[in-house]
Structure formats: structure tokens, C-alpha cells
Amino acid sequence: MKLELKNVTKQYGKVKAADHITCTMGKGVYGLLGVNGAGKTTLMRMLCTIIQPSEGEILWNGKNIQDMGSEYREILGYLPQEFGYYPDLSVYDYLLYVASIKGLHHSYARKKATQLLRQVGMEKFRERKMKNLSGGMLRRVGIAQAMLNDPRILVLDEPTAGLDPNERIRFRNLISELSEERLVVLSTHIVSDIEYIANDIMLMKDGKLFYTGTAEELLDSMKEKVWLCEVPRKLVDRYMKNYLVGNIRTTEHGAELRIIAKERPTQEAAETEKNLEDAFLLYFGERSEEKKDV
Ligand SMILES: Nc1ncnc2c1ncn2[C@@H]1O[C@H](COP(=O)(O)OP(=O)(O)OP(=O)(O)O)[C@@H](O)[C@H]1O
Numbered sequence: 137m138k139l140e141l142k143n144v145t146k147q148y149g150k151v152k153a154a155d156h157i158t159c160t161m162g163k164g165v166y167g168l169l170g171v172n173g174a175g176k177t178t179l180m181r182m183l184c185t186i187i188q189p190s191e192g193e194i195l196w197n198g199k200n201i202q203d204m205g206s207e208y209r210e211i212l213g214y215l216p217q218e219f220g221y222y223p224d225l226s227v228y229d230y231l232l233y234v235a236s237i238k239g240l241h242h243s244y245a246r247k248k249a250t251q252l253l254r255q256v257g258m259e260k261f262r263e264r265k266m267k268n269l270s271g272g273m274l275r276r277v278g279i280a281q282a283m284l285n286d287p288r289i290l291v292l293d294e295p296t297a298g299l300d301p302n303e304r305i306r307f308r309n310l311i312s313e314l315s316e317e318r319l320v321v322l323s324t325h326i327v328s329d330i331e332y333i334a335n336d337i338m339l340m341k342d343g344k345l346f347y348t349g350t351a352e353e354l355l356d357s358m359k360e361k362v363w364l365c366e367v368p369r370k371l372v373d374r375y376m377k378n379y380l381v382g383n384i385r386t387t388e389h390g391a392e393l394r395i396i397a398k399e400r401p402t403q404e405a406a407e408t409e410k411n412l413e414d415a416f417l418l419y420f421g422e423r424s425e426e427k428k429d430v
């Protein structure tokens with residue numbers, strides 16, 4: 137099970153939505169993390185052969201996915217960021233409809249749709265119309281439709297968008313469960329969505345994939361340390377300008393800042409353990425000074 141990207145590039149006019157992306161993926165969960173416009177959807181659409189790279193190639197077990205045609209689509213499941221559906225179909229009928237487009241046999245489709253509805257916790261709502269589902273329910277059905285053909289490669293574009301914290305947790309568990317014997321790529325801009333379930337984290341910015349590896353490796357590669365320090369309230373703005381500041385917690389005497397910096401920001405600052413949020417802030421965050429320029 138090997139999906140290889142070699143110099144994959146997508147150019148839209150002057151914009152390189154994907155810029156020479158090279159990486160290899162195997163079994164497991166890959167969390168694609170990046171801010172709006174980073175190129176996540178573009179990359180995923182290329183993985184799903186919805187669009188073609190302007191340059192470079194994508195290989196599945198050594199074969200170019202463009203050349204594989206329907207053989208590739210048979211092993212692929214895709215939840216688009218915005219997925220279309222017929223609003224008046226019931227959940228169950230919608231799944232049967234997608235199954236028929238995928239060319240699945242009717243009796244298999246009925247069995248599989250029932251099994252998946254159970255798996256994604258939507259059994260109770262199988263007769264509810266698609267238009268009457270909540271955001272979380274819709275995402276569950278979205279995952280179920282992507283799983284109908286029991287894909288080897290499952291691509292989920294922002295599957296947790298718009299979900300409440302409880303739903304997010306249930307989703308993480310569901311995705312972990314579905315990831316056995318599969319390659320799952322999921323995109324998000326929320327660190328906690330992937331912190332516990334992704335074997336590998338992929339950081340994307342301006343079309344470039346600038347980091348792939350485990351969360352531990354990512355934290356180890358950070359040269360910056362994370363500090364907690366209490367400062368008087370009137371100095372908070374100054375620290376915000378001069379340092380990369382994560383959390384700010386109001387205290388009796390001022391504020392406790394979580395600062396990401398190579399050097400100790402104040403004499404009293406205590407080093408604390410880094411987490412993925414800190415890494416996200418370091419690679420994607422802005423200091424308040426930079427924000428003012430926008
Ligand atoms: N069809 C298109 N034509 C022109 N430009 C496009 C097209 N699709 C994407 N882009 C541009 O490519 C860049 C990457 O977009 P993309 O949708 O891949 O980002 P994303 O990481 O998925 O963002 P989001 O988190 O908002 O979903 C953006 O600058 C976007 O405007």
C-alpha cells in the first residue's frame with residue numbers, strides 16, 4: 137500500500153495552489169493541516185483524480201493514478217469539503233443512490249449501507265430526509281458514502297467542519313476505527329482533530345508541504361521552547377508585539393502568557409512542555425505586529 141507524490145504541482149494562473157509536493161504515504165492516518173487557502177483541497181482533489189496536476193505525478197503502488205482510471209476509483213473513497221446530495225432523498229436512499237453511481241451491486245449496496253449506517257451511528261435516522269439532517273449527521277452520512285466501496289484510500293476534506301466538541305470526539309473515534317488496513321488522509325485546521333489519531337502530520341502552507349512526520353518528531357524539530365511567564369497587565373501588549381504568544385490567562389497580578397521563543401523571555405519565565413498547538417502557532421501564527429500590517 138503505497139501512494140507516492142512526486143513534484144505534484146497545481147497552477148491556477150499565477151497561483152501555485154500546490155507547489156512541488158513530494159511525499160510517500162502508506163497505511164495509517166495522515167492529518168493534513170493548514171490555514172485557509174493553503175492548498176489542502178487542491179491536493180486532495182488531485183489525489184482523487186478530480187483535477188490533474190499541472191506538473192508531477194501521483195503513483196499508487198507504482199502505477200500512475202491517471203492511467204489507472206476506474207481501477208483507481210474502485211479503491212478510493214472521497215468526502216469533498218462541500219458534498220452535494222439530493223435534499224429530498226432519505227439517508228438510506230441517498231446511500232443506495234451513491235452506491236449505484238459507484239456501480240455497486242444492489243444487494244451488496246443494501247447490506248453495506250445498513251452496516252455503515254450502524255457504524256457511523258446513523259441507523260436511527262435512516263429514513264430522515266437529507267435536507268433535515270444536522271451538520272454532524274450530514275458529515276456522518278458523508279463518511280458513510282465515502283466508505284461504500286470499502287476503499288483502500290479514504291480522503292476526507294475537513295470532515296469535522298462545523299461540529300461541536302462532542303461530535304468532534306466521536307468523529308475522531310470513528311475515523312480511527314475506519315483507518316484499519318486503510319490509508320486515510322484528512323484535512324483540518326484544528327490541531328486537536330488530528331493530534332491523537334494521525335500517525336503522520338503534514339503541514340501545508342502556500343501550496344507547499346513543508347513538514348511530514350509524527351507529532352513527536354515535529355515537536356522535537358522545533359528549535360523554540362515554550363515558556364510560561366507572568367507579566368503586569370500594562371506590558372501584555374508589548375509582549376504580544378515582540379513575542380509569539382499562545383494563551384493568555386488573566387491572573388491576580390497581571391497575565392500569564394504562553395510564549396514560544398528560543399530564549400527565556402523574562403527572568404522568571406518557566407519552561408513548559410510543548411504541544412502541537414504551539415507548533416501550529418509557530419508555523420502558521422502571526423505576531424500582533426504582523427497582523428496590523430494586513
Ligand atoms: N479552481 C480554482 N481556480 C483558481 N484558483 C483556485 C482554484 N481552486 C483553488 N484555487 C486557489 O488555490 C489556493 C488553494 O486553495 P484550496 O481550496 O486548495 O485551499 P484549502 O487549503 O483547501 O483552503 P480551506 O481551508 O479554505 O478549504 C487558494 O489561493 C485558492 O484561491
Ligand SMILES: [Mg+2]
Binds near residue numbers: 176177178217293
Ligand atoms: Mg479546502
